[in-house]
Amino acid sequence: MTRTDTPAAGAQPLLELTDLHVYYGNIEALKGVSLTVGRGEVVTLIGSNGAGKSTTLRAISGTHKPRSGTIKFEGREIQHLPAHEVVTFGIAHSPEGRKVFSRMTVFENLQMGAFSRREKIDDDITRVFDLFPRLRERRSQKAGTMSGGEQQMLAMGRALMAHPTILLLDEPSMGLSPILTEQIFKIIAEINEQGTTVLLVEQNALMALHAAHRGYVIQTGKILLADTAANLAANEQVRQAYLGEI
Amino acid sequence: MPVRRSRLNFVNLFLWVLGGSILALAAFGAFLTIQQGRLSGDQWQTLIVAGIALGSVYALLALGYTLVYGILFMINFAHGEVFMWGAFTAYFAATALNNAGMMASNPILAFVLVLATAMLVSMLVAVMLERIAYRPLRGAPRLVPLITAIGASLTLQYTARGFYGSGVRAYPDFTLFDGSIALGPVGMTVKQFVVIASAITIMVLLYLFINNTRTGRAMRAVSEDKDVAAMMGINVDRIIVTTFAIGGLLAGAAGILYTLLFNQVHFFMGFLPGIKAFTAAVLGGIGNVIGAALGGLTLGILESLGPNLLLTGYGIPAPNQLKDVIAFSVLVLVLIFRPAGFLGRKENV
Numbered sequence: 001m002t003r004t005d006t007p008a009a010g011a012q013p014l015l016e017l018t019d020l021h022v023y024y025g026n027i028e029a030l031k032g033v034s035l036t037v038g039r040g041e042v043v044t045l046i047g048s049n050g051a052g053k054s055t056t057l058r059a060i061s062g063t064h065k066p067r068s069g070t071i072k073f074e075g076r077e078i079q080h081l082p083a084h085e086v087v088t089f090g091i092a093h094s095p096e097g098r099k100v101f102s103r104m105t106v107f108e109n110l111q112m113g114a115f116s117r118r119e120k121i122d123d124d125i126t127r128v129f130d131l132f133p134r135l136r137e138r139r140s141q142k143a144g145t146m147s148g149g150e151q152q153m154l155a156m157g158r159a160l161m162a163h164p165t166i167l168l169l170d171e172p173s174m175g176l177s178p179i180l181t182e183q184i185f186k187i188i189a190e191i192n193e194q195g196t197t198v199l200l201v202e203q204n205a206l207m208a209l210h211a212a213h214r215g216y217v218i219q220t221g222k223i224l225l226a227d228t229a230a231n232l233a234a235n236e237q238v239r240q241a242y243l244g245e246i
Numbered sequence: 247m248p249v250r251r252s253r254l255n256f257v258n259l260f261l262w263v264l265g266g267s268i269l270a271l272a273a274f275g276a277f278l279t280i281q282q283g284r285l286s287g288d289q290w291q292t293l294i295v296a297g298i299a300l301g302s303v304y305a306l307l308a309l310g311y312t313l314v315y316g317i318l319f320m321i322n323f324a325h326g327e328v329f330m331w332g333a334f335t336a337y338f339a340a341t342a343l344n345n346a347g348m349m350a351s352n353p354i355l356a357f358v359l360v361l362a363t364a365m366l367v368s369m370l371v372a373v374m375l376e377r378i379a380y381r382p383l384r385g386a387p388r389l390v391p392l393i394t395a396i397g398a399s400l401t402l403q404y405t406a407r408g409f410y411g412s413g414v415r416a417y418p419d420f421t422l423f424d425g426s427i428a429l430g431p432v433g434m435t436v437k438q439f440v441v442i443a444s445a446i447t448i449m450v451l452l453y454l455f456i457n458n459t460r461t462g463r464a465m466r467a468v469s470e471d472k473d474v475a476a477m478m479g480i481n482v483d484r485i486i487v488t489t490f491a492i493g494g495l496l497a498g499a500a501g502i503l504y505t506l507l508f509n510q511v512h513f514f515m516g517f518l519p520g521i522k523a524f525t526a527a528v529l530g531g532i533g534n535v536i537g538a539a540l541g542g543l544t545l546g547i548l549e550s551l552g553p554n555l556l557l558t559g560y561g562i563p564a565p566n567q568l569k570d571v572i573a574f575s576v577l578v579l580v581l582i583f584r585p586a587g588f589l590g591r592k593e594n595v
């Protein structure tokens with residue numbers, strides 16, 4: 001079920017990173033990363049531990065500022081903006097490790113997701129509850145008392161509450177059973193069909209390449225390969241390094 | 247829970263023996279006092295009511311410590327001075343209103359104006375404190391803002407001394423609240439009633455605010471995870487200032503209630519209530535809003551009841567002069583036996 005329907009080439013990309021350098025203290029975590037995401041695409045960023053996947057997403061959402069390079073969203077440079085302003089542009093980040101507000105209820109977590117918008121949110125809550133019926137049952141439960149899978153659903157639902165144009169997903173399958181993982185990926189496809197662009201970070205490269213149109217392989221802070229998901233899935237190098245084949 | 251708890255090393259052993267001795271002494275003193283029947287039932291009741299009134303003030307102040315700790319994990323040791331600034335500045339408003347005859351002609355409005363002055367001034371001082379002293383240190387090791395807080399505390403004390411002088415000033419009397427009332431079988435002065443009722447009202451409002459408003463939710467989110475809160479679109483700096491502002495408003499109100507009970511202001515008046523409210527916040531579980539309220543009330547009652555209950559039995563003269571000892575013994579005992587306080591850090595904020 002690898003997807004091949006790439007959006008029209010040549011159109012202006014929705015998101016464009018150019019030569020991004022990001023540091024933690026003196027450690028250079030991203031050494032000139034460039035990538036693009038087109039409107040309506042699912043793009044995946046795969047790579048092993050410590051490659052810089054989460055750092056890339058943090059730079060986009062403004063939680064960790066790049067030292068140099070540009071991030072353009074809908075043609076505007078956003079790399080200098082604080083995180084709480086970036087989200088108002090339509091960029092929602094579902095961080096690694098879920099990071100739900102554990103002392104708040106499920107419903108309150110969803111309210112927090114819509115914090116950047118001041119309109120009524122009833123319809124959005126309904127939409128999230130339709131995507132994740134489990135959350136509807138648990139709406140008054142404290143998020144910290146939920147299972148890992150439920151927390152992952154909540155983290156995604158919370159990000160969707162921002163009405164994002166693009167959804168940044170950091171390892172949504174981490175720690176989940178194969179069945180739950182499959183379910184999460186189904187929902188990612190559904191979200192994308194409803195019109196949301198997705199940038200997906202995964203260690204589960206096989207699943208990610210199935211779900212995505214295009215992919216990038218990142219290694220120690222540099223983009224190693226960029227291609228359609230189908231080509232990457234067939235690539236010898238990728239198969240050996242990330243798909244667990246010898 | 248601290249990891250080192252399981253190991254009963256020498257220091258821990260010493261502390262436990264110390265704590266145990268204090269508790270045993272207190273228990274024995276209470277036994278002697280009760281056995282000797284030194285105080286009548288009415289006297290006990292009077293002491294408890296006084297303790298609740300004092301505890302209400304501590305609770306309002308303790309909330310300021312706990313709210314800031316919940317968000318920044320720092321102890322704002324200058325909070326007592328925030329309280330002092332509100333009460334002291336409002337003294338001038340009260341005097342002016344009194345001289346203009348308004349305390350007599352329109353006492354309720356006069357009281358509200360004085361209260362509003364204190365709350366506003368304390369809020370401004372708290373906000374300035376955050377902007378000038380603490381914000382530049384965001385991200386520094388935890389000891390740095392702590393030392394800064396102590397410096398800020400001294401600066402605020404001596405600035406007040408410079409502006410307002412070093413004398414003790416008597417607040418004009420709010421004759422509006424003279425007299426006493428009875429709630430069922432419990433008698434109290436009107437002032438005590440006003441103090442307790444105002445504190446409860448303010449705390450209920452705060453609780454509703456934190457749990458049911460957009461800003462309150464944002465405060466809780468920031469206290470859980472600043473990065474993720476920012477991802478949601480929350481301006482974390484603004485929420486931090488808001489938290490200091492709320493703490494300041496509460497401290498200003500506490501200042502006026504305190505002067506209702508004690509009738510005087512002084513540039514050093516924030517020091518002891520500040521430390522005691524900090525004790526109350528630790529007692530309730532620092533970072534926990536309900537804990538701060540409970541800790542404040544408990545400490546107020548202990549302080550009022552303690553000297554008579556625990557010390558009279560030993561025949562110690564004028565035990566009330568030792569009430570501060572009670573408060574600090576409580577702090578020591580809590581830190582030895584239950585550093586997480588009554589409610590630890592679990593529930594809201």
Ligand SMILES: Nc1ncnc2c1ncn2[C@@H]1O[C@H](COP(=O)(O)OP(=O)(O)OP(=O)(O)O)[C@@H](O)[C@H]1O
Nearest residue numbers: 024027029047048049050051052053054055056203
């Ligand atoms: N807060 C931090 N402080 C210092 N170094 C960090 C920090 N966060 C990440 N790094 C370093 O930056 C590099 C990239 O980390 P990043 O979290 O982006 O990797 P990742 O690709 O998401 O890995 P994983 O698959 O394990 O999540 C790593 O070498 C990591 O050690």
Ligand SMILES: [Mg+2]
Nearest residue numbers: 053054055096
């Ligand atoms: Mg990562």
